[in-house]
Amino acid sequence: MDISQNISFMVCKKIQTPMMTGFFRPAILLPREDYDDTTLSAVIRHELMHCRRFDIWYKLLLRLVRAVHWFNPLVWLMVRTAESDMEASCDEAVIGKRDLNFRLQYCEAVLATVQAQNIKNNTFSTGFSGGKNSMKKRFANILNTSRKSKGKVALCLSALVIFASGTLVACNEQGKPSVSNWFDQASFAPGTVNAINAAGEPVMSYNAGNTYVLDGQGNVILTYNDETMVKAPLTLNVSELYKPGLEMPDTGFYVSAQKTAIAYGGDNEPIQVLVSDDKGATWNTYAVDNSDNSRAAKFIGFITQDDGYLVASPGSALGTSKNFVYLTSDGGKTWKETGNPNDLHSRNMTGAGFSSKDIGFIGFRVDDAVGPTIYWTQDQGKTWAKFDMKMPGQFDGYYKTPMSPVFSGNEGLWPISLRKGDDMSTIYMTSEDYGKTWRYDDSLLSKGQSISYTLITENQDFARPTYSSAWDDPLYKEQFPDASTREEVAKHMIFEMPIGAATSYPFYVDLGLDKENLNYSPNPDNIGIIIFNSRIKSVKVLGSKVAVIAAPADTGYQVIMLKRDDLPKTEAQISLMTPDGRVLDYLNMQ
Incomplete structure (x- = not known):
């Protein structure tokens, strides 16, 4: 790649996504994960391209300008645009004139590494993380086989605009960059627990008759039985200037008339659980011990008024993730960590649920058309084993993503998201023995809200x-x-x-x-x-x-x-x- 510098390669257990760092002695840092050849090649070529183009120096320049013009939202926007352009430029250099098949493989490699995008990045490093919208645009550029203009030109222009913008002051009332309206008045379906579907998007897996809404300011608004509306004492991120652990997809919700619990945070501090037993009239906040790094996905639920569960993840890289299980027996006041299936399976979880104090399930992202991948416990999480869910032959060839199971006594309902190419749908498995056995129920196909x-x-x-x-x-x-x-x-x-x-x-x-x-x-x-x-x-x-x-x-x-x-x-x-x-x-x- 015509690079004269000596580049060091290091494995760092403190990071969860590949990155390049170092001004005079550049080094490429890799998380302690097993990479396949395709992904490793893409990661290394991408980071070497950053090194070849001295992008870390450009990033330093951009951050200095932003520090000087911190009050100007236009500067923040330009810096973000310029940094996105760096990634696009490196992508274009790596893929060159390669065919669509190579580009698809490259997209898959990039996608695998951005699973930890909520992990706090080093300011002076280059990495694979990015926001949802920016990643969509990035993949679109990669898959576009037509000739594109070089990203470095746009980068330089952006830098020039940033320097010229020093006299422009366009702050909002809070003196901060304008907040995106992406989440403005965004409604979410009521549910017992949340899950992640085959498209990788968080969803509610069950309608429990209650709702929660995130307004344009990030306030969480709850509605019970379509009548009582309350505002929870919690504000989530509604812009790219976020605090890790306070993103909507990383927040766990359990909303019912008897118990409401919201799990959030976990970035360098314990997860916090907001609990209300009176439809949001009063709230208490409790910390979850030993959960300081669980800033990503969280699934929370209650079996009884007192007995509940919380499954949380610190984030993921290349599709892998450590997942930790916590139980409460006093209504959410105290949480005790129990065992987990990490030694057996450590992939991105897509849902979780307990049918009793003893029996619980965790569903995982699938990598092939066999699935669904589920692990379960019968002793309050102390030990875990793979659960074999028998699926009808008519669904062979589909990727089967287990969402979050929902239980009412011994009866259970488990949505399974199916995907084959562009064909996506959801089927439902039912149980009458606390989840020990499941059967396919085609009568539930139309039971969506x-x-x-x-x-x-x-x-x-x-x-x-x-x-x-x-x-x-x-x-x-x-x-x-x-x-x-x-x-x-x-x-x-x-x-x-x-x-x-x-x-x-x-x-x-x-x-x-x-x-x-x-x-x-x-x-x-x-x-x-x-x-x-x-x-x-x-x-x-x-x-x-x-x-x-x-x-x-x-x-x-x-x-x-x-x-x-x-x-x-x-x-x-x-x-x-x-x-x-x-x-x-x-x-x-x-």
Whole structure:
């Protein structure tokens, strides 16, 4: 790679993601993990490219500028953009003119190393970590085989802009960089415990009749039985300037009328558990001993008013993760660490749950189409063994991700997320013996949460109209340039709400049906369904029902055309379904 410097390679047990550090004597640090050849090659080539381009010096320059102009949000933005450009430039240099197969392998290697992205990085180092949105853009650039401009040019330009921005002061009321509205009014489905689906996104695995919402300021708002609304004494991160351990995906929630528990933190201090026994009227905070490094995924739940469990992780690298189990018998006041399956299996966990004080389960990310990978205990976590869940042969070839099991006495419900290529769905296994045996129940396929709304016709008042910023999307303007048409269509939109209510990173979808007097449908014999910020998986017409299975996307829209003759004249039901099986129904009453 035409590098004249002597580069040291070291294994460091204190880090969980590869990085390069050192100004005059650069060294590449690797976590104490077993790498496959493909991943190791990608890691080394990427970090050597940083060394070859002296990126650590550029990073020093950027951090100095940010330190001087700490009050300017534009500087923070430019520094973040420039550092992202460093990574993109190195990616481009490594992949060169390689084919799509190599690029896919490279993406997989990068993805494996960013699992520890909430781990605190050394300021003067280069590594693989990054935010969710930036990683999406990074992968898109890697997979784009067209010729791209060199990232170093953009980096230099960004640095120049940063230097020129010293006279610009654009602070918000708190004197800090502006907060992203990504989580603004983001609703989350009610649930007993959370889990991680096949797409790697946190979800709620069970609807317990209660909800929690993260507003634009990061406040956690709880609703009990759709009536009582309270604000929990906790503020989570809503920007990239976060404190590790306070990210929504890394926070464990258990919400019920009898017991509410929220597990958070764990970065260089013990995990904190907020507990309420009176629907949020009063709260107490308790620390979990020996959990100082458990800043990442947390799954918490209660079997009785007093007996509960907490499974937490310090983070992951290359798909591996240590996971630790804590139990309480006094309602969450004190937590005692018990055994764990780390010696048997140490991968990213995707869910956890206990059916009794003795029996508990942990589900893990799957790496092949065999799965699901589950370990269980029958002695309060003291010992663990692999659990063999028999799956019907019809699901052979699917990656099977076990989410979090939910129990009511001896009865259990376990959502299993399936994935084969772009085909994603959720099936349910049931148990009647505290989880000792499970069977597939196909009657539960449609048991996702279902909420119905009525599309208001043009002659009726629209109770909660919305004008979504999605209507200003350049893609939409290109096809529908007439602004009045956009506004007219917007009046007939369902009010904006998170269709992906089960995901911790919700995607917003606006849905509308064109009316007889609207002209945006290319064919008057068709009904147009416009869906924003999502990627359509499939569309199925079954009688009066139209099922639209969608996955989240950063930007853009898709228009689905259906023949009017294929639908009943009196009503048409439109369903948007997230991959984990939750359903929101829209009923158009003519």
